[in-house]
Amino acid sequence: MKKYYLNYLDELESEAIFILREVWAQFQNPVLLFSGGKDSILVAHLAQKAFYPSKIPFSFLHVDTGHNFPETIDFRDQLMNQLEVELIVGSVQKSIDQGRVSEERGKNATRNALQITTLLDTIEDHKIDCAIGGGRRDEEKSRAKERFFSHRDDFGQWDPKNQRPELWNILNGKHFEGEHFRAFPISNWTEMDVWNYLKRENIAIPSLYKAHQRDVVWRNESWIPVSKHLVLTEDESIQTKKIRFRTLGDITITGGIESDADTLEKIIAEVAALKQTERGNRSDDKRSDSAMEDRKRQGYF
């Protein structure tokens, strides 16, 4: 007898496509938050599938901290061309120049938290009512409580204790003017699922995910790439290592791991054996026990 069941990757794909189509049907002006990282590349690919043979019917939004890996920006521009979608860029530098936010100080200063203001300003300026993100529930403990359709009040804030219950596959995107939603179509994917799917679908990713030679500095228990934004302290020295990145954030805070994995097959084998979470190398999450929850409440991705 024929087996009428989907394997888990097909089921996750079908669920994500369903959610993306619900976003399009329920909102006036949704955008896809695009960071250039593997999760947002995956969501872009799923959006292509959801609307084929139509083009992806919404714009992409990139919050540009100015502290990017150059490879990420090249990759982004190429993909936008290929998908024929419009790109909205929210600039953190502009928010700083306009006095909306001010730079953090000190050795571990980052522009990570500053993105919140830029993101919320861009959402307001462009009258965006839903921002689709590549957040996954397995990434971080407060994300485990996130809904597919996650409500944000008119200050852009998340109230995790007062979320709408989400039953079956019925998604409630009702909101008042000025409020918006975040939608997370790959909530149920794990890091491993993402890699297995990227490989299966032969999806291109930035070279940064694959092992390469790079000048780096040992800081906060990981290899921080050398860039024009990096200020060395006296006891730090530049070394050349073969590394790769498990996640891509700002070049100032995203630590690499030493690795020989230069193909997707090798990366998958490596991820399966790793003993640290992928965000373990992100110093933005290490600031406190509830660093992510606090940022999310304020309106972070």
Added chain:
Amino acid sequence: MQIDNNQLLRFTTAGSVDDGKSTLIGRLLYDSKAIFEDQLEDIALTSKRKGYDGVDLALFTDGLRDEREQGITIDVAYRYFTTPKRKFIIADTPGHIQYTRNMVTGASTANVAIILIDARKGVIEQTKRHAFIASLLQIPHIIVCVNKMDLIDYSEEIYNQIIVQFEEFSSKLYAKDIRFIPISALDGDNVVNRSKNIDWYHSAPLLNTLENLHISSDINKIDARFPVQTVLRPQREGFIDYRGYAGRLASGILRPGDHVTVMPSGFTSTIKSIDTMDESLTEAFAPMSMTITLNDDIDVGRGDMIVKTANQPRATQEFDTMLCWLNNENATPRTKYTILHTSNEQKAMIKSIMYKIDINTYNREEENKELSMNDIARVKIRTTRPLMIDEYRDNRTTGSFILIDDLTHETVAAGMIL
């Protein structure tokens, strides 16, 4: 790792800290290597700061700061682990606060419910509550884990007594598949590995059971129901005349050439193609997402349902349903709510409340008909336009709906159609 045929299984766990629920989840995650070193270090540090002996695995399942501070679980949390045989999603629901609302949410998509019983206490009120909700939400499989067997000296006699106790009341429920497993979550007996201490039990341990349960028939493959989410009209080269209806097949199987009816309009046609970006399919089954084109140019839009002409759901403006109230504000009969049913959105009102159910005793309450948070009742709903419905028992997608308060936009109730 072989991944090609591995299925996804969703299960829900209900219970309080005392039942060892968090320990059980911690055990499954830990033994399947889904807990990473930095996460373990995190909770070891928090355990130490709180002055606990050893590492409290329960901390791993508490995601929000308030939960960690107060030692309670507030909201449904989702956990993931994978074995060489399956991928698992756990909907971990709190046992105390707003238990009904959260348990109903977690249960709504689950294939399996794990009900934990403390072997020293046997069946208690909470056990009945969990079993009732599992049956109300029609979770296809129930696994009753009799936990803390180590504390009753692995007694087969006590275990058998508990099974009898459970079956006494579960016979009143509509549950298709109930299994029992004696475990000790703390020591790992019969969780991942077979217990040496419980040598009289010869069936599979919990994880093995979860890996091998037959879940392919959990989705209805008889009644083809395709709720249209959106219409795709590419207007680009090569697709100028393309008009596709995008959605996810809720149940059943569809093939090109099938005679179909579009509801509620009643127009009929045949399926021209079933498309995805990768290929055009010769056959599609639930829960696939796809795009359907028809051989006739008829009016189809979001909220419509494409079904086989020979097998149609009920189109009606009035129906009986079990309703679970989820909001702090009480229900107000004859007020208009927005109803979401598949991709269909209409206005609805609660025409009458027939009775409430006490989920601890299963007794009907016909006197007090005020519907407040966490109440479950049988009600009559009337809608402004017809909905295309099936009984929830036959179809979890076309048999379910939610009500939304138009003043707050909050989801206030969940319904299972009778």
